[in-house]
Amino acid sequence: MSKTTAKRMTQALGNRRTRAVVLAAGFSASMALGAGSAIAADGGHSDAFAAGTASQIAGSARAQADNQLKDADAKKKAADDRKADEKAERNSERGNGWTSPIDGDYxxxxxxxxxxxxxxxxxxxxxxxxxxxxxxxxxxxxxxxxxxxxxxxxxxxxxxxxxxxxxxxxxxxxxxxxxxxxxxxxxxxxxxxxxxxxxxxxxxxxxxxxxxxxxxxxxxxxxxxxxxxxxxxxx
CATH class of the missing domain: 2.70.70.10 (Glucose Permease (Domain IIA))
Structure with a gap:
């Protein structure tokens, strides 16, 4: 084999190795970029999920507070109605409707x-x-x-x-x-x-x-x- 041929074979082999290295680096970069994109996408999904969960919790708390307020109002109304009924019954028992000016402790x-x-x-x-x-x-x-x-x-x-x-x-x-x-x-x-x-x-x-x-x-x-x-x- 002549020196010229040997030199050409060495150069070709070097070029193939260089291309392999470049391809490998490119593949690794693509993999890293893909992973980064996946992480970013997953992070966004997690943030959206957290925001949605917080909104649901806040909505549930508001609904619970509204229900408690309605329940308290209903209990107060029932107590007031019961008090009025008891007073009406006492008046009815007297037969003439007269009552004390203070209905309670005095x-x-x-x-x-x-x-x-x-x-x-x-x-x-x-x-x-x-x-x-x-x-x-x-x-x-x-x-x-x-x-x-x-x-x-x-x-x-x-x-x-x-x-x-x-x-x-x-x-x-x-x-x-x-x-x-x-x-x-x-x-x-x-x-x-x-x-x-x-x-x-x-x-x-x-x-x-x-x-x-x-x-x-x-x-x-x-x-x-x-x-x-x-x-x-x-x-």
Whole structure:
């Protein structure tokens, strides 16, 4: 073999090895690129899955909270309905619809005729010591004839007040109220909430001042506990 032929064979062999190396490198690069793409694709899928899962959890939490709120509202309504039914039953048992102005816990404090520095003469009603915001109810069905501040016209000592005229000709008065839910001319039922108790006017602490009157105006009050007792209501 001549030196020229041998040299050509060596060069050809070297070229084949170079091509093999290049092909191998290219294949490895393709494999790496493919793997990287797969990882990137998988990473994106994982992120999407995580986001979807978080969204589902948030939606489930909202639904659960909504259901709990609806359940609480339903229980409160059922309790209120049961309380109203019990009150109606008590009124029915009395046979005439008269009831206490406070349906719940209270303490009878200042009594009718009691002397004190907060009124000009003997105390004109019965006080019910209750927290501010306690529901105040009409003791019988009737028509609101006075409602507002300044004792609804009976003087600032009463604070916010309401007077209701009843079918038997008597009037009930509710004073020192925090807020009033009725207006003059409204028809109210026995046990209907007409106001919230408070501490307005000449008052030394939160309570309801309650009177039974023979007219709508100050100065016609009668003993309220006995009057309610005559209607079957024991305080």
């Amino acid at each position: 303490e009878l404090s200042a009594t009718y005729g009691k002397d004190g520095g907060r009124w000009a003469s003997g105390h004109s009603g019965q006080d019910f010591a209750v927290p501010t915001g306690t529901g105040v109810e009409s003791v019988n069905s009737g028509t609101v004839v006075k409602a507002g501040g300044n004792g609804a016209g009976d003087g600032p000592a009463y604070g916010n007040a309401v007077v209701v005229k009843h079918d038997n000709g008597q009037f009930s008065q509710y004073a020192h109220l925090d807020s009033i839910d009725v207006k003059v001319g409204d028809k109210v039922k026995s046990g209907e909430e007409i106001a919230k108790s408070g501490n307005t006017g000449n008052s030394s602490g939160p309570h309801l001042h309650f009177e039974i009157r023979t007219s709508a105006d100050y100065g016609t009050a009668i003993e309220p506990v006995d009057a309610l007792k005559d209607h079957g209501v024991k305080l």
